[in-house]
Amino acid sequence: MRIADIKILNFRKLEEVSVDLRGDTTVFIGANNSGKTSAMASMRYFLNPVGYKNFNIYDFTISNHAKIKEIGKRLENEEQKASDTTGTLGEPEKRDLSVWKTILPSFDLWFDVGDDDIHYVSHMLPTLDWTGGHLGIRLRYEPKDVAAFYSAYKEARAHVEKLKEKARANSTPCNVDLFPKDMFEFLKRDLQKYFTMKFYVLDPAQKDEEQETIGEPIEVNPLIGLIQIDEINAQRGLNDEALDISVSDKRRLSQQLRNIITSILIRPRSRLKKILRPWTLYTKRNRLSPIVCRKVSSPL
Numbered sequence: 001m002r003i004a005d006i007k008i009l010n011f012r013k014l015e016e017v018s019v020d021l022r023g024d025t026t027v028f029i030g031a032n033n034s035g036k037t038s039a040m041a042s043m044r045y046f047l048n049p050v051g052y053k054n055f056n057i058y059d060f061t062i063s064n065h066a067k068i069k070e071i072g073k074r075l076e077n078e079e080q081k082a083s084d085t086t087g088t089l090g091e092p093e094k095r096d097l098s099v100w101k102t103i104l105p106s107f108d109l110w111f112d113v114g115d116d117d118i119h120y121v122s123h124m125l126p127t128l129d130w131t132g133g134h135l136g137i138r139l140r141y142e143p144k145d146v147a148a149f150y151s152a153y154k155e156a157r158a159h160v161e162k163l164k165e166k167a168r169a170n171s172t173p174c175n176v177d178l179f180p181k182d183m184f185e186f187l188k189r190d191l192q193k194y195f196t197m198k199f200y201v202l203d204p205a206q207k208d209e210e211q212e213t214i215g216e217p218i219e220v221n222p223l224i225g226l227i228q229i230d231e232i233n234a235q236r237g238l239n240d241e242a243l244d245i246s247v248s249d250k251r252r253l254s255q256q257l258r259n260i261i262t263s264i265l266i267r268p269r270s271r272l273k274k275i276l277r278p279w280t281l282y283t284k285r286n287r288l289s290p291i292v293c294r295k296v297s298s299p300l
Contacts, residue, residue: 001117007108010061012038046107046139048229049221052197055141057188064103065184072183076157095146106140124222126201136202138213149194156180
């Protein structure tokens with residue numbers, strides 16, 4: 001069993017991107033600001049069991065920020081009865097995620113499952129008639145409870161208007177924006193309080209088509225035990241600091257190389273030969289040319 005391809009929606013720079021993964025190694029190559037970092041971050045956020053806790057409002061694609069503010073405005077101005085136009089918020093007791101469909105960050109993950117691997121994915125089969133092949137799961141970062149989320153926002157905005165009205169009644173100028181100014185600012189502070197990651201089964205028959213999710217979300221993360229994410233953070237210079245690095249991250253390659261270089265730069269030149277010896281042995285064992293070895297040591 002392997003991950004065949006992924007589809008990233010509404011995450012940072014990536015409004016809609018599909019990636020076919022190789023059987024062995026997949027490399028992202030592109031110019032600066034082309035979305036490579038966004039693609040890697042999406043895997044960490046969606047596939048790591050606790051990655052969703054890193055989400056903030058700026059992980060939503062920037063073109064959708066205005067849509068989020070518009071939903072807030074409509075909430076403030078809505079009447080109690082349902083609107084009669086398509087795509088509106090709807091009656092409070094019947095609200096769903098339809099207006100968020102093109103806004104929410106999501107990650108479609110497709111597995112290529114062989115006959116010997118079905119027992120690994122039995123908990124996320126689309127139907128009992130499924131006989132193997134592709135199996136899809138959609139991870140979507142969305143409100144935990146739409147009604148509770150909307151109610152909390154309206155209450156917060158009502159409190160702001162009440163304070164402004166009180167200031168006007170006392171002839172006191174109110175020249176500052178009180179929190180929350182709009183829904184975007186509300187989620188900027190309280191996103192983690194009202195949003196979470198949810199998991200939905202996809203229909204393999206519609207793999208190459210735009211599709212809705214099947215049924216209710218899976219209660220427990222179905223990817224636990226199936227995928228492991230290991231990451232070596234980029235280090236673009238020796239002065240890149242990692243003040244918040246965890247104990248488990250200290251053995252990562254980038255951090256180890258940084259420690260080696262730092263220790264070399266602050267030691268007397270008389271001790272460099274002893275320090276560089278393990279590095280030279282490593283390069284020789286990996287059949288690097290003498291030129292490469294000299295380039296490693298000569299600047300020091």
